[in-house]
Amino acid sequence: MNDRMKAAEYLFDELGLISDSIVAEAMLVSIPAAGRKKISLRRAVSAIAAAAVIITLSLGVFAVGLMRDKNEAEDGVTELEAQSLEELLVGAQSGGVVRVHSSAEAVGLFDGQTKLIWQSESDGEYYSLTLTRNDDVARLNGALRNTYAEAKSVESGEVPDIRVWISYGDGKVVSPYLKKSEGNVGYGELFGYSPEILPSEELTELTRDLISE
């Protein structure tokens, strides 16, 4: 190692001694002011577009709901509707819309696609369900928001035997079973975790819709 690299390494060491408040700030401030303005504008436009989509969808869902109610009155609650998120995911593993991956690396966390990913303890394989429509991604984000807002703690008897992650295709990975915090956001890996909270019912509904398509 030459002198320059030794000095660089010393500088790297010394950066470990900067003040705690500066260290803490870097993790607390994730979007600096300059970036926030641009994103706020973009978000406002997106929100208006999303609202239009939601209204259109709501009308559609309402109409479909009316038809479903009529059918259910005749048939009773369907099998899919009675299932929990875990049961839905495990049951979907042999379905055509689900992809099977032999390793976490094969799932593709940087391919630009939002995915629901899970691993079943029984076979160790990874499974993924890609969200191809923008409105599905919006529903997923809404489901996560509700998951965080409700933050229903996992009781000892409710620990699922599968692990579930959401990958945004840009390396960012979260789990609907973890509370919202900086420490619970992964990057470029399907991390192990102990469940802290239960996903919202919206996520189960979205999954049900995706696998029944």
Next chain:
Amino acid sequence: MEDYQIVDLYWARSESAISETERKYGRMLNSISFSLLSSAEDAEECVNDTYMAAWQSMPEERPVYLGAFLSKIIRRISISRFRASRTIKRGGAEGIIEELSECIPSDSTVESEYENGRLSEALNRFLAELDEKKRVIFVRRYFYSQPIERIALDCGMKVGSVKSVLSRTRQALKELLEEEELL
């Protein structure tokens, strides 16, 4: 759980201090160590060593910023492990040190006296004078060793813009180090 409550658990010598620390900061600590070592197994061991070090350093210390306190510990432990192995592929600590070498004045020699406390004091001053955006990006890269892509994602910026901010900040730091004859 709030930081002060976790610190209280350490002071009360409650073993749940470790589990609460893991719950709140486990992933962040693992991420810091993994960025430096590029090994999940080594990172996990460093995280466990960090919990042990935190357990031993409290109750003597009562950190206000528990996350920063733990981050410093795991950074130190991970760097020690990095030095012990030196088999880390590019992209871990090696790549970050190489980037930092751009800050080193050309006439630097190993014989230069690294005066006690002068460099860290200058670094704190340098960072305090940067605007928030540059400071956050610099600290995320060179303290937390975060990948540039992750910084760009979190800060709502393009990768090229983050690289550009880092490059300009390194140049500014080099000028300071030259002016103050540090390194």
